[in-house]
Amino acid sequence: MKTLPGKTVERLSQYRRALASTLAANRNYVFSHELAAMLHITAVQVRRDLMLIGYGSVMRKGYDVRELISTIGSIIDAPSGLNVAIIGMGNLGRAITGYFRGKRTNMNVVAAFDVDPQKVDKVVAGVRCYNISQMRKLREELDIMVAVLAVPADQAISTASLLVSNGIKGIMNFTTVPLNVPDAIYLEEFDMITSIEKVAYFVKENQQPEG
Amino acid sequence: MKTLPGKTVERLSQYRRALASTLAANRNYVFSHELAAMLHITAVQVRRDLMLIGYGSVMRKGYDVRELISTIGSIIDAPSGLNVAIIGMGNLGRAITGYFRGKRTNMNVVAAFDVDPQKVDKVVAGVRCYNISQMRKLREELDIMVAVLAVPADQAISTASLLVSNGIKGIMNFTTVPLNVPDAIYLEEFDMITSIEKVAYFVKENQQPEG
DNA sequence: AAAACATTGTTAATTTATTAACAAACAATA
DNA sequence: TATTGTTTGTTAATAAATTAACAATGTTTT
Numbered sequence: 381m382k383t384l385p386g387k388t389v390e391r392l393s394q395y396r397r398a399l400a401s402t403l404a405a406n407r408n409y410v411f412s413h414e415l416a417a418m419l420h421i422t423a424v425q426v427r428r429d430l431m432l433i434g435y436g437s438v439m440r441k442g443y444d445v446r447e448l449i450s451t452i453g454s455i456i457d458a459p460s461g462l463n464v465a466i467i468g469m470g471n472l473g474r475a476i477t478g479y480f481r482g483k484r485t486n487m488n489v490v491a492a493f494d495v496d497p498q499k500v501d502k503v504v505a506g507v508r509c510y511n512i513s514q515m516r517k518l519r520e521e522l523d524i525m526v527a528v529l530a531v532p533a534d535q536a537i538s539t540a541s542l543l544v545s546n547g548i549k550g551i552m553n554f555t556t557v558p559l560n561v562p563d564a565i566y567l568e569e570f571d572m573i574t575s576i577e578k579v580a581y582f583v584k585e586n587q588q589p590e591g
Numbered sequence: 592m593k594t595l596p597g598k599t600v601e602r603l604s605q606y607r608r609a610l611a612s613t614l615a616a617n618r619n620y621v622f623s624h625e626l627a628a629m630l631h632i633t634a635v636q637v638r639r640d641l642m643l644i645g646y647g648s649v650m651r652k653g654y655d656v657r658e659l660i661s662t663i664g665s666i667i668d669a670p671s672g673l674n675v676a677i678i679g680m681g682n683l684g685r686a687i688t689g690y691f692r693g694k695r696t697n698m699n700v701v702a703a704f705d706v707d708p709q710k711v712d713k714v715v716a717g718v719r720c721y722n723i724s725q726m727r728k729l730r731e732e733l734d735i736m737v738a739v740l741a742v743p744a745d746q747a748i749s750t751a752s753l754l755v756s757n758g759i760k761g762i763m764n765f766t767t768v769p770l771n772v773p774d775a776i777y778l779e780e781f782d783m784i785t786s787i788e789k790v791a792y793f794v795k796e797n798q799q800p801e802g
Numbered sequence: 803a804a805a806a807c808a809t810t811g812t813t814a815a816t817t818t819a820t821t822a823a824c825a826a827a828c829a830a831t832a
Numbered sequence: 833t834a835t836t837g838t839t840t841g842t843t844a845a846t847a848a849a850t851t852a853a854c855a856a857t858g859t860t861t862t
Contacts, residue, residue: 475682486791
């Protein structure tokens with residue numbers, strides 16, 4: 381299958397979670413407009429996304445929830461699960477680690493890393509924290525593919541290059557520092573300050589309409 | 592001025608921060624390609640964004656850093672600053688609060704809220720935590736416009752409607768629950784699990800090229 | 803069983819975002 | 833002072849994402 385648009389991948393992840401709650405509510409079928417309502421998007425968008433993954437509904441009375449969950453899994457999940465490490469066990473690192481707990485995903489948080497001896501060897505939400513100096517060894521041993529970067533801004537760049545040189549394949553960057561990585565490494569960035577400033581801007585614009 | 596595209600607003604926020612560090616490095620002018628390099632985007636993108644905010648460089652030897660910082664401010668900032676509250680003082684709430692410390696932004700985190708008596712009245716990174724029951728009173732008193740929602744998933748919807756009914760104008764939603772708010776309220780959502788799953792997907796795709 | 807309705811899958815149209823192309827405005831150099 | 837080189841601002845082209853339109857398929861109602 382051709383690689384999907386990023387936006388579609390994001391929505392597939394969200395469809396799957398919405399479908400899980402649908403199932404928990406004892407519904408076995410959903411219509412595109414119901415799924416759309418749960419995510420507050422349009423039904424066309426849903427149908428288009430499902431078209432892209434080639435999912436054909438068997439009946440005309442909605443999608444089979446279980447089947448769709450598993451189809452989405454077969455598209456977006458790595459066949460044998462995918463191991464993730466959290467880099468930086470400050471508040472953000474711990475928050476992210478906690479998010480995974482209980483969530484049914486194909487990803488496993490197998491390790492956390494920090495430089496602070498106070499944090500090393502502690503276990504948070506079932507995840508053990510190692511000294512960052514053990515990265516190389518553990519990256520390989522635990523087959524860690526993706527790193528979630530949650531270190532202080534001034535350590536972002538050096539830590540990122542450590543990740544790269546140790547064979548990480550994808551980085552989710554939560555620092556406010558834009559990173560530069562080789563093309564072969566997939567990089568996704570999220571900047572909290574920027575996104576809150578964006579909210580502030582549009583609030584301001586709404587307040588002074590046509591101002 | 593016409594309302595800017597969301598993507599442009601995001602970049603303006605990042606230009607400003609990059610410019611601040613440029614200034615700290617004693618550079619008074621920057622070229623579009625330099626600014627672009629800092630954010631790892633193209634120079635055309637930079638020039639286009641600046642065109643949209645109507646910023647004309649005085650000289651042909653780059654943009655005046657100070658002037659550009661203040662121009663960006665005049666566009667994206669609210670004239671008299673904008674007050675923000677963090678809702679939910681768990682790990683994520685504390686992380687976000689910490690992010691603001693020291694950052695030069697036009698936004699002030701003026702309060703945090705939680706239901707946990709253990710957290711109420713504590714001060715984190717200079718921000719005091721109040722009981723959520725005081726929302727109505729403090730929302731008004733402190734003129735809080737934007738809320739950053741960082742509560743557990745099962746409290747997301749009820750807390751959001753509390754925010755709405757108390758007069759909040761913008762919400763940055765960090766829970767994994769899609770929210771439904773009136774049109775007049777600006778809503779931005781960020782789902783950590785989804786974005787990490789996205790990284791995982793593209794890593795997988797890169798691993799098995801044309802697979 | 804015919805008519806009316808609901809839902810899907812897909813193509814086409816539209817909108818939004820990015821990238822390319824290039825004339826104009828200097829500055830530096832010969 | 834002419835020539836060469838840089839950088840900008842903007843228009844045009846391309847690409848990506850969303851939305852609209854609608855035929856096809858089946859279900860429900862009369």
